[in-house]
Amino acid sequence: MSYHNPYTPPRKSATFDDYTLAEIRRAAATGIYDIRGAGTKRKVPHFDDLLFLGASISRYPLEGYREKCDTSVVLGSRYAKKPIVLKTPITIAGMSFGALSGNAKEALGRGATIAGTSTTTGDGGMTDEERGHSQTLVYQYLPSRYGMNPKDLRRADAIEIVVGQGAKPGGGGMLLGQKISDRVANMRNLPKGIDQRSACRHPDWTGPDDLEIKIMELREITDWEKPIYVKVGGARPYYDTALAVKAGADVVVLDGMQGGTAATQDVFIENVGMPTLACIRPAVQALQDLGMHRKVQLIISGGIRSGADVAKALALGADAVAIGTAALVAIGDNDPHWEEEYQKLGTTAGAYDDWHEGKDPAGITTQDPELSKRLDPVAAGRRLANYLKVMTLEAQTIARACGKNHLHNLEPEDLVALTIEASAMAQVPLAGTSWIPGKGGF
């Protein structure tokens, strides 16, 4: 009997998968690492791995649409004479004019203002348009100090000292020459068309003791009026939070690795920092250990997409959240409407991340005047406001189901985890058990 070798399908390596092979070829062909925008694309434990329990015999719910569920939040009540009061705990994260078009910044300001929340400047300074269109504007104080000046410091509603961001804890930035228009160059005191490097460390302080003195200087300059936030990337959330509190922060902003960036090396985005879910409990623990939970507010960002994510972040102990990537999507980023043009750029709607190249078909991550014109800041602002309101309603819906009359009354006890990893990170029990890995001796 003759033997026929049966067909076996070609087998590709799990280690050397198609994407990995393509990356090796790309590096070999170009001689440069891949730079892109947005946050990590790898799958990490996230809010999707948590569920709310809702009410039961021992917990009674609140009536939807009838019984009030408050969403307001006060930020900066520790030291600032003028704390910020927001109608919703969903804020807009820092994104620069330079990385974004003027119209995009205006849209973010308009949307946030309609929804009763704050928006934030970025690495490049404050524009008159965003100040004018933002009822509550947080002014970032970054290592580069691009666009930093005392007049804008005083006309800001809060100051955010940026130590790091989730997409690249420990990394600086690079705004490539093609996005440097005359106006961007002028705001940053640099020649047009050259790459603008943003330092990874602040030029005039290092370490928590210096930070304390720096915070005091900013308070003295602004006569102790403004809340001072300290933003850190998700690296060592317990110690970073504790040190920020020790240094005198009013608010700690903690950004996990799903948080976006305008332009960073892909290898950095994908391999440095921790998932947002893993950051929250250690930060809250630090606040609780210091007796400062709810006194120093905690803003969580990195991969917040829905009211459910908001409710979960707050249930784990955050006071507010910030959205960046989701806000850009709301105003039109990666919209299938521009699919034909995304295809011409070698990508597809939903995957476009070359935000640093300035060719954004949606007119958001660009300084090209023709592309920028595509974004109507009024209509886009309205979309963002709608989205913020939907998220707020969603979070309220969940909170009422858990019997809570304020989003801040959500608590870890309301949550269970779907996976062991999420259970360990969020420190809530695996669904159907009373087990939290690492707690109770095993």
Add this chain to the structure above:
Amino acid sequence: MSVSVKRESLEAMRTFDLATTPLRELNSALHTISPGANDTNFEVVNPRGSHSVAVGIDQPVVVDVHGSVGYYCAGMNDGGNVTVHGSAGPGVAENMMSGTVVIEGDASQYAGATGRGGLLVIKGNAASRCGISMKGIDIVVHGNIGHMSAFMGQSGHLVVLGNAGEALGDSIYEAKLFVRGEVKSLGADCIQKDMKPKHLKLLADLLEKAGVTDVKPEEFKRYGSARKLYNFNIDNAEAY
């Protein structure tokens, strides 16, 4: 403009003794000066190394500090004339917009960091990272400066009558550096450049503004950017 500042009226001088008066009162008084006010002369005694002395000035006030100060003295100064009759801690005149700051003694790290305008004169030595990320400020140091000075300097002028430490002007953009003494080493993308007549004139003006009369512009060498790192190129990776 000269750094020797004339007082309009000695009678109007307000004295703050930081041994007995909170710093907040000094800075608050400096911030409540109305444009065109006469009451613009301030004297600070017993600073005892206090941080954030005379920060956020936004009017052309005159402040004389008798003693040494800590971090960030005259931070973000916008139009004030501040003289420290002593030494200054880290970050003196950081992010200065305009005006003049004179340190009679030495200055610690990051003097004039990210300064956007105005004149900072240090009559002693300055430590490391003097003029880091400078964005338009003019800095004149009578003595020596430490390592990594003018790192990522974007614009403005750094004049050093003494020597400069290691890695001067690392990753520099368009700031112009003039050093009279020795430079221990130059940082990435920083090179010595020709001293042309226009640079001699520029330097002469800076020296005059800083009240330096006993040295000549011809005694200095000029340093600035080779502009090779302005746009990323993988073949320059070793330079980063």
